[in-house]
Amino acid sequence: MKAAFDFARWTLRSVVILSAAILASALLAGSSPGTGVDERELDARLSSGSIQSIRADHLRERSPLFMVRAVLRDAIHGSLGTSSLYPVKISQLLKARAALSARYLAGGLLLAWAFAAALIFLEQSISTRLSFFPRLAAIVLLMVPSAALAAALGLLTAGAPYFCTAAVVFARVYTVSSEIARKGAATRHSFYALANGMRLRQRLFFSVLPEATPELLALLGLSVNIAIGALIAVEAVCDKPGLGRLAIEAAMGRDTRVVIVLTAIICALTQLANSHRQFWIKRRQWL
Amino acid sequence: MALTLRSLTAKPIVLLAALLLVAIVCAGLLAPCRYDAQDRDAISAGVSRGHLLGTDDLGRDRFSRLLFGLRTSLLAASAAAALTIILGAAIGTAASLAPPLLTGAVLGMSDLVLSLPWFFLLVILRAALPLSAPPAESMVLTFVALGLIGWPIPARLVCDFLVSQRSSRAVRYAVACGMDEPRAFRSVALGGVFSILLAQFLVFVPAYVVAEANLGILGLGITEPMPSMGGMLRSLVASSSRSFLDWMPIYVMVFLLSAGQLGSMWSKRWNAIACRSFSS
């Protein structure tokens, strides 16, 4: 009963946040300079009449309420409307690109976390001196724009999007999670455990990790957003036709409908990624 | 003896980083020429007496541009990162101490802020600024905006950390040892929050420098000819042939950001060697 109530509350909260995200993105896109302007207007072959006609077609893009209504109405009909950048329905556009982006996202996150986890395991169970080079690598990766990384790796391997996304996420995640683990290992009860004969590896699993779990889970949820942000630049430079590249093209081309739909998707993903913390915190409180 | 060794080994790298920082702050005094001066007879020239790091593709002195660019970006990105951290810490702490409904609302707001296309806000802000506004104004605007929208990540981390610390073993031990709960919580939590925020700060500074580089491609970064790390990184990405000198901004930034950590790691290593040499 309580679980059903919690689930209903979570769903209501998610719907409210999603609605706010849709409205806010329509407002931002609609108010932005350049919305409703078509570069075809610069075509010297067009007569004034044709230019006025093009302007009239785009006039309503400035109205956030109109755009939200239009997207929701088209969503009910299953198509989400037609993109102004591509001559296809948005639902078709998403279907073709979502699978690719999902693979890059999942692959990148998995690689990054696996690598970070392995390094933290080695640091905590063997020696903290092992963190020197990974930290240096993380700092270097933080400084190199993901576009430069993607451009360099794109020439070497077809798996560049995975490695670039993983590199960006790793740089951010490793720095923070290593610090969290180090802090967890520096608590008094951890020292007591060691003094009482516990091995480093056992301490990691029975003392350090339980303390660090909530922050690590929060970081896991946030790493999804970090990965989404990285994917946008990576797909653009590697020229992979995923949702990330679509997002940047839609923003730069002021394709308001696509912007609204992608914001909704990112908001939904963010909420899903961060909602597990409620479950773990409640579970931990029972322990 | 060990104490002297430790301080000596810690000093060189940290000292070098501090000197570099001072140099950057005093860019106006140390730069051999204006950052926008074009030597049109020395386009993309190599290292020479007049140009310590050569010139870029408009004949501008790289060394001067590096100094001024580092100054601009480090100060601006650090200020933006500090703003993000302070805002995130305040919101995260408030959320952790608030009733559960309010905590949920704040965290929901953070999900919302993480999802929105903030590119449009930056375009709107840029459009609101007059075209005649000095480059410094557009720089301040860009970094303040970045600083204001980056709070969700540190806020979430701080909130989750503080919520978990309330019932942590450390606090329970402290209470069992006779300390009152609020004091126990404060003494455990503050240290932890500080280290999380410091780690986040070191992530946000380069992240904002890189963000400015990406925004520059869209005309939203620091306007030319004012140099910035973002602008130099942009040239690095866009350039068809990258030389060793093109990567100089990255080498310097990596060194500065890692100097503190390298210093302490190096000093621990030398300390260990010194201790072993004394004990053998």
Add this chain to the structure above:
Amino acid sequence: MALHSSPRTLDPARADDDASSVVRYLTGGVLIGFNRQAQTLTPELAVSWQILEGGRAIRFRLRKGVKFSDGSPFGPEDVAYTMRRLLDPSVESAIADQFRGAPGMPVLRTSADTVEIRFSAPLTGLEKMFDEVSILSSQAKSAEGPVLGPFVLKENRPGDYLLLQRNPSYWRYREGPARGPDTVRLVIQKDREVELSRFLKGDLDLINNVDPENYDRILRAQAKSAIDAGPSLDSDFMWFNQSAKSPIPAYEREWFASKAFRNAVSEAINRDDMVRIAFLGHAQPAGGAVSPGNKFWFNSALPARHYDAQAAIALLRQNGFHLADGKLTDSGGHPVRFSIITNAGNKSREKMALLIQQDLLKIGIEVKVVTLDFPSLLERMTRSYDYEACILGFTNVEVDPMAQMNVWISSSANHAWNPEQKSPATTWEAEVDDLMHRQSAAVDPAVRKRLFDRVQQIVADQEPFIYLVNKHSLSAVSSAIHNPKPARIWPQTFWNAWELQVAGQ
């Protein structure tokens, strides 16, 4: 080869962006073609044509035995259908606007193998317009139906690539020795760096438009692949905002409206440095509205532009400006400073703006360079008029000045420096309006040339556009492609796609 964006449409009547135009060019069959190298008209689906009544009508004799890609026969009814659809206002075709100099729907008369199209008024350069009109099948259910061109669209993955396959029904393949490549893969590749790397690796065979920096790289790596065909039709220029609707202060509008001010600014710009630094020598200083690459219409009598900062200062002093302590002020004491906007991401234009900034500093003018993303730039240019000066360029695919009519006519929305004037604001703009209308009504090319030469003279004198450079037509063709004939006019490397041979095929 790569496209830098996905085609917006596959409807040939609506194709006006670069990517859509490529697909239209490769798949569409036209009545009259244009040899981009020789810059002359060639018979295509029409074996011959006649201009009647001074350009009021055109009669085509159609090629016999031609079939669409689905095997259905091509005939006069297809031409009639295409023209009716093209000129339908709801289609919003930029190509159709060229025909709207004669309002209303033309009268179409067909017989067994001829089509006569009669307009309500004479149209100048009528034959050339048909080079862009891809003939559609009157039997097809949609505009993306069977085609008459050398290739047919086989596969379309939006955002990824388009695959075109050789059309065996294409009349040149049926009638002559031309064979052409079996397939053409159009990869969507926005990043020019990656495009270049793929070309050097052998993944791509053509780059139609190469940046000067990348051109030098190709020259170093594969010298035979790099092609510099000489000055293109394109030009880059700067203009001052003279629109009465702009919110800029009145004293600034006064500067920009002053011919002497514009001439002085032009004289203070070092175009040779621009060519050398921004274009690495792959351009030439521009003197006027028409590039020397446009063989027939270029006015060779126009004097070349020379850089002379001292002469610029003298001219400004004669017209009420004062230079003191390195700062220029007008007669009202206002310091002369303005901003130049240009589109972010275009390296050459950003460099040109920065070079101009330094050049004008030498004559006491403070310039601020602001790069904006393209939609924001367009908003300022066409809606708010909130800008002072702008650097942009024309990508000209047409040699005939009729294609630029809307730039020179003062009432037009594309009259960049002061659009949509109810009546010409200056006497010289009134003269240009008159000359452009007269040349559009003239039939004799010599008369048209004389009239348009006078337009070029006025523009060179008044400098509403301060022309900066004419870029060279730089392209790259891999050694795997035989029989390329690179031209200066779009599409430079594949205008003769039907006769390109690929090694190994």
